[in-house]
Amino acid sequence: ICSIPQKITMGSESDQLRIFFFPLPAPGHMIPMIDEARLFAKRGVDVTIIITQGNASFIQKIIDREFEAGHKIRTHILQFPSAQVGLPDGIENYNTITSMNMGVPLFQGLGLLQKPIEQLLHEIRPDCIVSDMFYPWTLDVANKLGIPRLGFRGMSHISMCAEHCIKIHEPHKSAESNVVLLPGLPHKIKMLISQLPDWSITTNDFTPLMDAVVDSEQRSYGMLMNSFHELENDYEQYFKTSMGLKAWSVGPVSLWVNRDFTHKAERHKIACEYGEEHEIIDWLDSKQDNSVLYVGFGSLTMFPATQLKEIAHGLEASGHPFIWVIRKKETDEYKQVFPKGFEERMRGSKRGFIIKGWAPQMVILDHPATGGFLTHCGWNSILEGINAGLPMITWPLFAEQFFNEKLVTDVVRVGVSLGLKEWRQWGYEGTEVVKRQEVEKAVRLLMGDGEEAAEMRKRVSELKDAANKAVEIGGSSQTNLMDLINELKALKIRN
């Protein structure tokens, strides 16, 4: 364990608010929490991010830059107990595991950090801890210290409301068909039972962990939400009235803290085959405004070869330019399944740009040439799509993504659904394959000049404006953040 940096002030006399952030090492959780930590630092809070050595490299540059700019922000680096849990050195992030068998030991290793973290918190005595959802035990640590814990999921309000509704009402138990209406939610949300997370409708290995997560959230001081009032106000209300949760929407954090190109490009930078962004930017610069579809399935999705083949055919047949991100492990399979000469044709004609590995997603989405987003409905991706004013094609797969899809297609109506029916556990291929004709049809609809697409574009551009206003001075998220900071300061003084 590294020694505690000198710069952290000790003791509780100072009126300086100090907050520790403890992210889960998976890009979809870590990226927004780091953005949030930077946000607090920019508002004068003394911030420490607890992170393991292997993950620090993704963020250190950006944290150092914030520190040099005068903000009180630093990482506190812990050694990941690789040997103890039988993992090879360097496997410390869900994005870097090479087999599903590594998921459980990785989680166990993170659990072993409890002792060193407890020790650290007792030594430093911060004023608050912001903890990822998957560390419910941080509540006990916070309670022992008598400090507030803020829970962080990096998910939407609607997904948490839907999970709550399923737990309370169990609509699947009385359903006469595969279709359920989620009772009591602000909108009429109809879903297939097969789209609901398995742990929420049956008791399996994951259920006890999720129960512990929900219990810790109910007993925490509150929830820090990466969302904004204008997007999810009805569900914010449901949080308060039906779930009894105190929450602060302070998003979209990615929009708020990543204003310039360097920040967008360096956010959680993982090398991609192309190494540098300039090749992608040059390609985008050669395209007309709003003409390119960005196809990205987040940081964890792996598709079987059969699905990759259908996507390739569908994209080519659509006739629209695209950027498609293929994860590293998929690249081993893709060559055998792509249509003959696909890559060469796409490159030669400049019709398609295939990124193998990690894409600078924010840079691409924010480029004027990008006009649509085919997304797996990860919450960060949805927010980033909205921030860029892009209509979406929704292709949910696992976790809470089917609930997010409903917000996009049924509530704010800025996307067209591919009609996926099957929720799958992360890492499992499932049985459902989206056919090339369906991909082609959805791309033509979204990127074409029909009325439906024009209306979606109009609505999402209004949401984009609302997101920008939310993070400006006087905006809803900015006000919530300052209210929270002031409340935590008052609490510190009282204690």
Ligand code: UDP
């Ligand atoms: N991301 C990226 N490049 C990639 C894949 C993902 O920058 O090649 C970022 C993306 O911008 C988002 C996050 O990783 O901020 C993924 O989070 P999301 O909630 O969308 O999906 P998850 O990866 O958790 O399924």
